[in-house]
Amino acid sequence: MTELKTVLVVAAALIDVDGRVLIAQRPEGKHMAGLWEFPGGKVEPGERPEAALVRELNEELGIDVTEACLSPFVFTSHAYESFHLLMPLFLCRRWSGVVERREHAALAWVRPNRLSDYAMPPADAPLVAWLRDLI
Numbered sequence: 025m026t027e028l029k030t031v032l033v034v035a036a037a038l039i040d041v042d043g044r045v046l047i048a049q050r051p052e053g054k055h056m057a058g059l060w061e062f063p064g065g066k067v068e069p070g071e072r073p074e075a076a077l078v079r080e081l082n083e084e085l086g087i088d089v090t091e092a093c094l095s096p097f098v099f100t101s102h103a104y105e106s107f108h109l110l111m112p113l114f115l116c117r118r119w120s121g122v123v124e125r126r127e128h129a130a131l132a133w134v135r136p137n138r139l140s141d142y143a144m145p146p147a148d149a150p151l152v153a154w155l156r157d158l159i
């Protein structure tokens with residue numbers, strides 16, 4: 025069996041003052057278009073994970089996050105057909121600026137116990153379970 029390349033993707037669960045979590049719908053034309061995800065993206069060569077997440081949150085949502093406000097939470101490790109995804113999820117309750125939709129098809133603020141109403145990538149199932157139980 026050929027080994028799948030492991031791809032490191034960093035993602036954030038932004039949590040608002042009411043305890044709702046931000047999820048974003050992947051746009052047309054991308055792998056898994058239409059599914060809802062936690063904002064984030066691939067770590068570039070030579071980039072630290074936290075720096076990559078700060079960059080992605082700015083690119084995708086237009087907000088500024090400081091690395092100190094990213095708390096490591098849980099991770100998922102999942103074999104897709106063409107690559108192996110390793111994705112840590114950070115919690116973030118503080119940011120500056122207003123969340124805006126820049127790259128996604130839609131955004132939604134959702135209570136953790138309602139996340140299962142949204143179709144998410146298969147790799148995200150354990151993350152959703154942890155969020156529901158722990159926040």
Ligand SMILES: Nc1nc2c([nH]c(=O)n2[C@H]2C[C@H](O)[C@@H](COP(=O)(O)OP(=O)(O)OP(=O)(O)O)O2)c(=O)[nH]1
Pocket residue numbers: 033034035054055056060061062063064065066067080109145146147148
């Ligand atoms: N951001 C994010 N990606 C996820 C989640 N679950 C999941 O399986 N993925 C997968 C989808 C993609 O194959 C990969 C992330 O890649 P991406 O296409 O969003 O990466 P990116 O933001 O750097 O975008 P690009 O510049 O490469 O187009 O991880 C999730 O909850 N959030």
Ligand SMILES: [Mg+2]
Pocket residue numbers: 063064065066080084
């Ligand atoms: Mg992304």
